[in-house]
Amino acid sequence: MRIVCPFCGERELGEFTYLGDAKPQRPAADAGEDAVYDYVYLRDNIAGVMSEHWYHGGGCRSWLKITRNTLTHEISAVEPAAGAGAAKVGA
Amino acid sequence: MAGVQANRLANGGLIDRSDPLNFRFDGKSFAGFQGDTLASALIANGVKLVGRSFKYHRPRGILSAGSEEPNALVELRSGARREPNTKATTAELYEGLEAASQNRWPSLRHDLMAVNQLFAPIFVAGFYYKTFMWPAKFWEAIYEPTIRRAAGLGRAAGIPDPDHYDKAWAHCDVLIAGSGPAGLAAALAAGRSGARVILCEEDFALGGRLLSDGGTIDSMPAAEWLSRALAELAALPDVRIMTRTTLFGVYDGGTYGAIERVNDHLPSPPEHQVRQRLWRIVAKRCVVAAGAIERPIVFAGNDTPGVMMASAMRTYVARYAATPAKRVALFTNNEDGWRTVETALGAGLQIAAVVDARPDVSAAHRSLASKGGFPVLNGSVAAVDGGRDGVRKISVSLTGGARAEVEADGLAVSGGWNPAVALTSYHRGRPKWQDDIAAFVPDGAPPGMVAVGAANGVFGLGACLSQGFAAGAQAARDAGRSGKAGLTPVAEDEAFSLNPLWHVAGKGKAFVDQQHDVTASDIELAQREGFESVEHLKRYTTLGMATDQGKTSNVAGLAIMAAVSGKSIPETGTTIYRPPYVPVAIGAFAGHHRDENFHATRLTPSHHWAAEQGAIFVDTGLWKRAQWYPRAGEKDWLDSVTREVKAVRGGVGFCDVSTLGKIDVHGPDAGAFLDRVYINTFSNLAVGKARYGLMLREDGMVYDDGTTSRLAEDHYFLTTTTAKAGPVMQHLEFCRQVLFPEFDVQLTSVSDQWAQFSIAGPKTRDLLREIVDPGEDLSNEGFPFMGAREVALRGGIKARLFRISFSGEMAFEISVPARYGDALVRNLMQAGAPFGVTPYGTEALGVMRIEKGHVAGPELSGTTTAADLGLGKMMSTKKDFVGRIMAGREALVAPNRQVVVGIKPTDKASRLRSGAHIIPKGEIPGPGNDQGYVTSVCFSPTLDQWIGLGLVERGRERIGEIVHAHDPLRGEGYDVELCNPVFYDPEGGRQRG
């Protein structure tokens, strides 16, 4: 499998680490235990197109949000995490 | 001398007669030529019997001339280089080659195990499964040992492989599999278009079937066209031709696996060269021109030595000038088989008869027969009379019912051709049935791949050339290359006609899968017993599961299953295709990653110095760390470790702690960011101060700990444990980039940039003053406990100095740029000599941390909370941090949790061992009263007894209680006292002094 890192270009799978479902958002500090429980434990595992977190540890150390078909390994989109690279949200 | 070679033609072939080679097979000497395979050389020497079959030990010969070979498997080479199950049909001959036949005892000609044939009824389809159902003790005592001795292939060397294997990457626009006419045409078109081309050919010679079948291309003899095409390709700058290289797998994103047999054609690889190289090739497009495999027809005695694929016989005669038989019969159901007759006649061989299963034979062939003086029999071969010395006679059942017998010493068989659909099917592709050639052809292919020529079910030479050429040109365009491809090579298409014929009913064993000894009746039995689905058929009969993966047998097996189950072949379907296409040695996948190179080794900055001191090293992850420094007269490790601990506690010692993960945290929001990732607060840490920090996972469990210092308003220096250095960096990047992108902060891993030493003991300041610039104030006021700042060393080098203590002594940690680490350690030894400075290893480090009650890896087990570790008070209630909410869950704050406590045996002389379970005193140990376990132990020189830490239910409320340590693993049990985990200097006066 090959992933086109927005910072490094097309690189081989071995440079990346997989984390999993990128959909859940970390709840606000006051969201309460149920919301955090859902965030920590309820992950989708889709047979098909899914948004996932991958880490380019063998390259630029960016966290990436990758849209991948888990049945075919086809990657349709790669975007950097909000804070990847020099980007600062709301800076 | 080239020896007798009785079956070598006087002229012709692509062998180099000026380069004779000697070789041995089963101890007997033979001769051949450069350009031979082991199979062709054996044939030239009249050797027909080359092996015994897997289950029945039937005599077997050479069936094919390629990597599809099921029978002619040998042990090649000897000693550590002995390689079992090597195909004689692809093994290149070299001077001194040694090969031995397999699966026979005591000899190939007199194999006593051939009595297995008498027990054939127990070896039928599914016998493994049926046998397993017999009483288990029978299986272990009798059947398995017997079967293991009786059934099998070659023997592995059993000792380490002395050769090296390599792994490499390659990138190209167009990857081509196969150098037959279709592959070469594709390479010419793509190469001329300017594409970067890699062509892989598994043979050592380029040309595919052109080498055996000839023909006319662009009005030239095929050989001439071939040499011109190869010359043109060699001149193209971006075309790379790789012979002896099999494309064996297709992976995601246009990545392909190939195995290059770099030096398998030599007795041993030249010095500093590898035996094989595993290639991962990334290609924008791939043209599969892998050809087709001629398929056998299944009939009784079809495994007799001397029965050979018709195309293979042409190859041996035309390419190797070696004649498998003097009087050849042909059994065909198609036009192509007749080319063998033409080749054999051209070489002066006798044709005994042609048995053609088709009702009509062309006038041209009939006139060839009358000129050659041989009969054309309409019918099929029903039986073969012969044995270990080969074919003697064949029995033909003629259309209409009559029988005929033909005397011949070789039988060429052609049942048609199966396109090599493996590469196109590796992404769970299912090939589709094509009626006119009665074969499966690719039905689509993985992205970027296309099949051409015979691999695509197109068999005519002209069509192969034009299809290959068009695909090569298109692939180059798809890859963005727009050069001119030029003219398509032109040739005529041969006539094609085929009447499907898979199995001729008859008496005697008719083999479908010759490598696994699967017969037609095994398939019929499987169907009767309900194993009709092809995946069941495969596993029940083991059809196609041998090292040849059923290249010559799978389709025939499906066809027979289809016939007995009353279905069509496409309805019966194929099994899933999986790589590798040919066996690939595990050594090639390992490459150089074996023995001491299995993984990378990280050396600490003081490693070479420590090695000079005779240090004993321990592997911690990738690191080699000095574990202790033995001295003359010390009887064991405990002596050394005890001395080191006492030296530190009584004077001064140092330890390389560079393996700790180190991260520079920069930016205006650095403090706020650290507040989110640690349970305690760092934004309020004063510049010039260090603080111990604890991180949780988001599920509330402790993740890692370490000391973090504030070197400037916007600069923190964070340390992690050795084991978690990488994972913590990844976790912090996740926090920074994904969870809290609003913070203006940057992380830099500097683990390898700093050499860090712990210097500990009451004389630490004395030693430090010798190496630190005299202007630096190291007094308790000038550099108080938990102080952290940059200092100048004598000589001007800047160092980072941290007044932190893991040992409980007055201590500093000092960091210098890694390149000064070796100099620093030598300076410490020199400057410290007057104070008796003592280097200590990880064992002494561990002893002192246990004496001091500090938690480490065994306590940070991923199942402990901050409170379990006695660090619950560190959790801030004034801020959000990773793991905060989940850490508050009911079970994580339950009062009966197992928490860290000190443990010491009540008998001071007794040893304590980690892993022992804690049971209430007087109770019988069991899961119901298991209250925890001992996590870390050491012999404490300071307390002069074994001590430890453990995780024990309500441990902190039970200080002073006597409990029982139950160690069923070692068969031990003893009483221990639960105590304060801080055994040494609980007030902490020493580290603050």
Ligand SMILES: [Zn+2]
């Ligand atoms: Zn990257």
